Amino acid sequence: MSAGDRARDVLARLVDASATERILISLASLVLAIAVGTVLILVAGRMTTCSAQSAVYYFNVGFCYDPVLVFDRLFLGALGDPFRGGWSPDGQFSIAMRETTLLIFTGLSVAMAFRAGIFNIGTQGQMIVGGLAAALGTLWASPFLSGTVGTLVLVPFGILVGAVFGGLYGMIPGLLKAYAEANEVITTIMLNFIAGGVTLYLVSDVFKDPNSPANQTVPLPDYAQFPAVLFGSRQDFSLYALLFGVVMLFALYYVLEHTSFGYDVRTSGIQPEAAEYGGVDAAKTIVSSFALSGALGGVAGALYVTMVIGKFQAGVPAYGFDGITVSILAGNNPLGVGFAALLFGVLKSGTTVVQFATDVPPQLVGVLRGLIILFVAMPEFFRLIGRRLLPEEDKSRAVATDGGERIADSRASSDGPSDGGVSGGEDE
Amino acid sequence: MATAVHLDGITKRFPGVIANDDVDLSVERGTVHALLGENGAGKTTLMNVLYGLYHPTEGRVVIDDEERTFESPRDAIDAGVGMIHQHFMLVDPMTVTENITLGNEPTKWGNLAVDRDAAREAVVELSEKYGFDVDPDARVEDISVGEQQRVEILKALYRGADILILDEPTAVLTPQEVEELFDVFEELTEQGKTIIFISHKLGEAMRAADDITVLRDGKNVGTVAAEETTREDLANLMVGREVLLDIEKPPTETGETVLSVSDLAVDDDRGVRAVNDVSFDVKAGEVFGIAGVDGNGQSQLIEAVTGLRKLKRGSIVFDGEDVTKRPRRERIESGMAYIPEDRQERGLVMDFDLVENAILGSQHSPEFESNGRIDWESTRGHAEDIIEKYDVRPPNPEAISESLSGGNQQKFIVGREFERDPSLVVAAHPTRGVDVGSIEFIHEQLLELRSRGVAILLISSKLDEVQGLSDRLGVMYEGDIIDVVDPTDTTEEELGLLMAGQHPDEHDDAPTPDVDGVATGGENR
Numbered sequence: 001m002s003a004g005d006r007a008r009d010v011l012a013r014l015v016d017a018s019a020t021e022r023i024l025i026s027l028a029s030l031v032l033a034i035a036v037g038t039v040l041i042l043v044a045g046r047m048t049t050c051s052a053q054s055a056v057y058y059f060n061v062g063f064c065y066d067p068v069l070v071f072d073r074l075f076l077g078a079l080g081d082p083f084r085g086g087w088s089p090d091g092q093f094s095i096a097m098r099e100t101t102l103l104i105f106t107g108l109s110v111a112m113a114f115r116a117g118i119f120n121i122g123t124q125g126q127m128i129v130g131g132l133a134a135a136l137g138t139l140w141a142s143p144f145l146s147g148t149v150g151t152l153v154l155v156p157f158g159i160l161v162g163a164v165f166g167g168l169y170g171m172i173p174g175l176l177k178a179y180a181e182a183n184e185v186i187t188t189i190m191l192n193f194i195a196g197g198v199t200l201y202l203v204s205d206v207f208k209d210p211n212s213p214a215n216q217t218v219p220l221p222d223y224a225q226f227p228a229v230l231f232g233s234r235q236d237f238s239l240y241a242l243l244f245g246v247v248m249l250f251a252l253y254y255v256l257e258h259t260s261f262g263y264d265v266r267t268s269g270i271q272p273e274a275a276e277y278g279g280v281d282a283a284k285t286i287v288s289s290f291a292l293s294g295a296l297g298g299v300a301g302a303l304y305v306t307m308v309i310g311k312f313q314a315g316v317p318a319y320g321f322d323g324i325t326v327s328i329l330a331g332n333n334p335l336g337v338g339f340a341a342l343l344f345g346v347l348k349s350g351t352t353v354v355q356f357a358t359d360v361p362p363q364l365v366g367v368l369r370g371l372i373i374l375f376v377a378m379p380e381f382f383r384l385i386g387r388r389l390l391p392e393e394d395k396s397r398a399v400a401t402d403g404g405e406r407i408a409d410s411r412a413s414s415d416g417p418s419d420g421g422v423s424g425g426e427d428e
Numbered sequence: 429m430a431t432a433v434h435l436d437g438i439t440k441r442f443p444g445v446i447a448n449d450d451v452d453l454s455v456e457r458g459t460v461h462a463l464l465g466e467n468g469a470g471k472t473t474l475m476n477v478l479y480g481l482y483h484p485t486e487g488r489v490v491i492d493d494e495e496r497t498f499e500s501p502r503d504a505i506d507a508g509v510g511m512i513h514q515h516f517m518l519v520d521p522m523t524v525t526e527n528i529t530l531g532n533e534p535t536k537w538g539n540l541a542v543d544r545d546a547a548r549e550a551v552v553e554l555s556e557k558y559g560f561d562v563d564p565d566a567r568v569e570d571i572s573v574g575e576q577q578r579v580e581i582l583k584a585l586y587r588g589a590d591i592l593i594l595d596e597p598t599a600v601l602t603p604q605e606v607e608e609l610f611d612v613f614e615e616l617t618e619q620g621k622t623i624i625f626i627s628h629k630l631g632e633a634m635r636a637a638d639d640i641t642v643l644r645d646g647k648n649v650g651t652v653a654a655e656e657t658t659r660e661d662l663a664n665l666m667v668g669r670e671v672l673l674d675i676e677k678p679p680t681e682t683g684e685t686v687l688s689v690s691d692l693a694v695d696d697d698r699g700v701r702a703v704n705d706v707s708f709d710v711k712a713g714e715v716f717g718i719a720g721v722d723g724n725g726q727s728q729l730i731e732a733v734t735g736l737r738k739l740k741r742g743s744i745v746f747d748g749e750d751v752t753k754r755p756r757r758e759r760i761e762s763g764m765a766y767i768p769e770d771r772q773e774r775g776l777v778m779d780f781d782l783v784e785n786a787i788l789g790s791q792h793s794p795e796f797e798s799n800g801r802i803d804w805e806s807t808r809g810h811a812e813d814i815i816e817k818y819d820v821r822p823p824n825p826e827a828i829s830e831s832l833s834g835g836n837q838q839k840f841i842v843g844r845e846f847e848r849d850p851s852l853v854v855a856a857h858p859t860r861g862v863d864v865g866s867i868e869f870i871h872e873q874l875l876e877l878r879s880r881g882v883a884i885l886l887i888s889s890k891l892d893e894v895q896g897l898s899d900r901l902g903v904m905y906e907g908d909i910i911d912v913v914d915p916t917d918t919t920e921e922e923l924g925l926l927m928a929g930q931h932p933d934e935h936d937d938a939p940t941p942d943v944d945g946v947a948t949g950g951e952n953r
Contacts, residue, residue: 259800263784263791270779276736277766277774278788279757387779 011386014379022331025379033375037368038067044364054359065360073357074368078350092349098237098308100345104245105300106323107330107337108252109293114332115256116289117269122173122188123297124320125195130166130298132199135217135305135312136207137161142224150223158224159302166298167291169195174290178283184290192320200314209311216313226307236308245338248296252334265289297323325373331380347372431493432457432591432622433478433509438487440473447473449646450487455591455639460613460623462637462654464630466666466722466889470646471626475593478624479511480504491591510589512580514596520569524562525551528583554582559615574605578612585621592616594625598632599698610636628723629906630659630666630928642666659928660921666721667891667927677875677897683712684748686852686883687733692742694728702728704907705742710852715874715884717898717915719891721927725907726887727769730854733885734766735759736774747851760789765850767842767858769887771834775841778830782820785829786811786844810847818843819866835866842870852883859893871897891920905929 017025045055045063055062056069076083080093087093106123113120138158145153173191176182204215211218226238256262267275268285276282300319305312326344330336347369354365435453439446447470455461463471476482478489480498489496491507498504501511518527529547536543551564560578568576577597584592598606613623613636627633633640634654641651642665650665687710694703703725710716720726731737733744735756743752751759760766768774776785787796787807796807811825818839820832829837842858855874859867874897878884888894894901895915902909903926911926925931 258802258804260791260797260802261800263787263802267777267780267788271773271777273770273773274775274777274788276756277768278791279755279760281755281757 011382014383015386017383022379022383026376029375029379030372033372034071036375037071037371040367040371041065041067041070041360041364044360050359065358065364070354070358070360070365070368073354074350074365075346077353077357078346092353094237095352096345096349097239097242098345099348100341101237101242101245102300102303102308102319103322103326103341103344104242104249104337105296105303106319107326107341108248108323108334109296109300109320110323110327111330111332111334111337112252112296113289113293114327115269116265116285117272118174118177118286118289118293119185120170120173120188120290120293121185121324122170122191122320123293123300123323124316124318125188125192126166126170126294126297127301127304127320128192128195128199128316129169129301130162130295131301131305131316132202132217132312133165133298134158134162134302135220138220138224138306139218142221146221146223148223150221151225151227154224155226155306158306159299162298162302162305163295164298166301167295170290170292170294170297171287174287174294177290178286196314199312203312203314207312214313215315217311219311220306224306225310226303236310238307241303241307245341248299249334249338252296256334261288325377328381328384329373329377331383343376344373430457431455432491433624434490434493435474435478436488436490438474438477438484438489440470440477440482441485446646448477448484451643451646451648453641453648453651455622455624457622458617458620459638460617460625460636462633462640463624463626463643464628464633464640464662464666465643466628469643469666471643472595473646474643475511475595475624475626478504479509479593505587505589508588508590509593510584510587510591511593512577512584512595512597514599516576516580518568518576518579521567523564524566524568524571524579524582525564527568527579528554528586530583532587550586551582554585558582558585558612558619560612572605574601574608577601577605577609581612581616590620591622591624594623596626596628598627598629599700606632628666628721630662630721633662634659659930660924663721663924663928664920667889667924678879680713680879682714682899683881685709685745686712686747687885688745689733690743690745692729692732692744693740694725694732694737695740696728701740702907703732706904706907706909707742708902708909708912710883710885712851712881712883713878714899715878715886715897717886717888717894717901718904718909719888719894719901719923719927720904722889724904726904727856729904730766730769730856730885730887734764734854757792760848761793763849763851765845765848765853767845767853767855769856771837771841776829776837779828781828782815782825782840783808783811785840786814786825788844790848814840814843814847817847819869839866839870842873846873846877850877850882852885853877854885854887856887857889858886859888859890891923895920895923903927 042058042063042065045065046061048064050064052062055064056066057063078092078096080087080089080091080096082093106127109123109126110120135158138154138161141157142150142154169191173182173184173187176187177184200215203217207217209216209218226241228237229239256266264275264280264285267278268280268282268289272282275285297320300323301316304316304319322344326337326340329340329343330338351362351365351369354360355362431454433453433455435451438448438451438453440448449470451470451474453463453474463475465471473482477484480501480503489498491509496503496507498507504511519530522530525544525548528551529542534543534546534550535541536546548564554560555562555564560582562575562578562582563571568579571579581592597609601609613625616623625636634657637654639651640654640657640662642649642662644666652661689709690707692703692706693701696702706725706729708716718726718729728737732739735751735754739752743750745751746759746764747762749762751762772778777788780788783804784807787793787802787810790796791802796803796810808825814820815823815825820836820840820843822832829840832840838858838860845853853874858874859870871893874884874886886894886897895918898915900912901915901918901923902912903923904910905927906929910929910931913923913926
């Protein structure tokens with residue numbers, strides 16, 4: 001058995017893994033990433049200098065950085081130390097939740113497009129456009145209302161405006177792809193730059209807050225921002241927004257799995273020729289999937305404005321790009337996006353805690369974060385690749401270059417890993 | 429004459445498929461040898477074995493009386509074998525000279541730079557030697573397809589090929605360019621080169637080859653000298669006579685015209701005209717069959733009828749309404765069922781289970797969907813019904829389509845389409861890859877639909893199938909329906925001739941009058 005066969009075997013096993021196995025694989029990957037990270041921290045700790053008092057000692061060897069402390073801060077510190085006394089929701093924990101909430105929406109945005117077979121790199125741009133639109137819309141509407149009524153009307157209104165404009169901005173690459181065959185990866189990347197540039201101009205000139213040196217709009221009145229419940233308002237997090245995100249996770253899952261629109265989307269995503277055969281209008285599906293994807297990105301922008309910073313400011317953090325990783329991590333499954341966003345949110349929150357609590361340089365923390373994401377994402381990534389590769393090689397589709405016939409009864413019901421090594425009949 | 433190529437007992441197995449089954453092939457030096465067969469007969473696979481792209485599972489490759497084992501095309505090129513693929517491997521923005529010498533450029537200054545003058549000279553010399561008319565300085569993107577093909581041939585010659593393999597070389601050419609290509613063949617063989625070309629067109633093989641080998645289902649079913657054979661014999665060899673299944677066809681009353689196609693012109697994916705002003709009608713309760721060697725425009729014709737391919741000209745009237753501009757979905761909803769040619773690409777979503785596949789095409793029909801929500805319960809029941817009635821194995825609606833054998837996939841598609849309650853069934857090779865028992869069942873179901881007044885447009889490369897099932901039979905050749913015959917009054921030999929593009933001089937049975945069945949200038953060559 002050659003190395004290639006063995007690799008194919010592993011791929012086949014990954015592709016066939018059950019849901020429980022996949023969760024176990026992810027957990028094992030996390031442990032492995034921590035193990036590798038530990039080694040890195042120890043090695044880095046040997047290569048720097050520090051006073052004897054501040055060093056930690058393992059087996060009588062002194063290290064400048066303590067991996068136990070680093071990972072403790074990265075995970076438990078990120079959640080505001082739930083196992084120590086005096087835990088309060090209004091601390092580091094709500095930062096983790098805030099990040100999670102925003103990443104749920106950008107992750108869903110990317111996942112939605114992915115399922116339709118589209119690679120939407122433009123979530124960032126759609127988020128920026130949605131954010132500015134939400135800020136301007138809310139500012140325009142806020143003089144008419146105030147108090148609790150204002151909150152009840154203005155917050156949903158801001159989200160709606162963000163969704164509409166994010167959706168419209170998402171439709172642009174959709175239309176270009178559907179009717180001009182423009183590659184969406186290129187157009188969405190370019191549209192990200194356009195979104196960034198145009199909004200920067202708008203908030204540095206037309207809509208600029210005259211009382212502030214920063215490139216930003218006038219702050220939204222308090223009653224037009226997301227109300228904080230349970231959690232204090234200090235960390236700009238609202239439980240309502242998180243609940244809204246969780247509802248959207250299930251909603252998108254339902255749309256994809258239980259509606260005819262979702263059926264069209266999924267069919268186009270995995271087998272466009274069959275979708276065409278089944279009467280799916282490819283162009284319409286691309287445009288509507290892109291619009292929905294953009295709308296989800298726009299909601300992320302609206303939440304960033306109405307929940308986090310309370311105004312629109314140029315230079316929106318890269319939640320949209322993180323959404324791509326979140327979606328891949330989740331295998332593009334809407335429900336999985338929830339877990340992936342949580343992991344990401346915790347890591348983002350933990351990064352700042354580690355920097356406060358230890359001397360570990362931020363670059364090394366970045367490496368640790370990257371390691372964890374890489375390790376957890378890789379099994380899913382290889383599943384994606386395996387699904388693409390294996391049917392071609394192993395399951396006798398498209399083998400004969402001019403459409404050879406499959407022999408009627410061969411391998412009728414055989415599936416599972418036994419399929420793995422059959423392919424390369426050459427090397428015997 | 430010496431033998432240039434000898435393939436001895438080549439077998440090439442892919443998982444679940446035997447692409448070549450113990451094929452012997454001998455090609456004499458300085459001759460043109462045609463490899464003839466339908467799509468999927470294993471022609472390209474065999475040539476890929478000769479060119480080192482595939483390793484044979486069994487068998488020997490002998491070049492110039494020396495046994496060879498090719499690890500890659502590089503080895504084959506070193507042994508003097510060159511291949512020109514169906515899709516050219518040229519760099520468009522580069523010149524003819526650059527393309528021909530690419531990878532083997534003459535160099536100067538101690539291998540530091542390409543000697544452009546020497547390269548150009550070599551190309552000019554080469555093209556003069558073989559009487560080729562190409563401009564060495566033209567960019568490839570600016571020259572015609574025929575010229576590009578000559579550049580490909582020159583590239584192979586430049587690399588020292590003595591044996592040239594061409595995969596369907598005429599597929600992209602105009603008739604004039606085809607003639608020019610055959611002149612090139614003559615020139616090359618006069619200079620001692622050996623040519624093997626793949627084709628599924630009888631006429632070309634007869635016209636250009638010295639010897640013809642016919643492949644069918646991966647087997648060599650005969651090698652004949654072109655001068656000693658007839659088109660008819662070749663057609664019979666290609667299509668093959670299978671055990672005739674007795675098809676009991678009760679007489680039925682035909683009703684109104686369900687499908688009316690007029691002056692239909694369709695291009696294939698490469699933009700070459702594939703269907704040329706075809707007209708025909710199909711009535712309720714009638715099977716209209718289309719016979720023909722694969723690749724004569726049948727696929728494009730049915731794709732145009734079912735709404736999967738744009739037409740260049742003409743109109744399609746279905747149930748009294750002009751559906752020429754209607755999208756595919758509306759055609760499905762108005763009662764057009766379609767068993768597609770390629771079940772794994774179109775007919776089933778391979779990653780979906782059978783429940784999900786049971787509503788492919790009817791995902792928006794009120795039977796399974798209300799207010800945008802799919803009722804998976806009733807869909808599941810529907811899938812179970814199809815599985816039971818059409819004996820799909822394993823009888824598990826949750827089975828992923830990919831895990832089913834080809835025959836069972838086909839039965840599921842046939843079941844799904846027949847159960848749509850259609851007024852027209854377009855069936856392309858409905859029994860391809862299906863076991864004998866199921867073939868009979870599918871035929872019975874087809875005739876059952878016919879007796880209920882459904883119009884059926886049947887396309888099959890199995891002669892006994894189209895002949896046995898059809899009430900009227902059109903024969904397609906090079907994009908035209910060159911005749912419409914009564915299948916019961918026509919012999920297989922006559923059909924074979926028609927499929928080869930020859931109109932028998934004496935034809936007793938008059939074609940049905942409502943059909944524009946007379947060949948339109950397609951009486952080529």
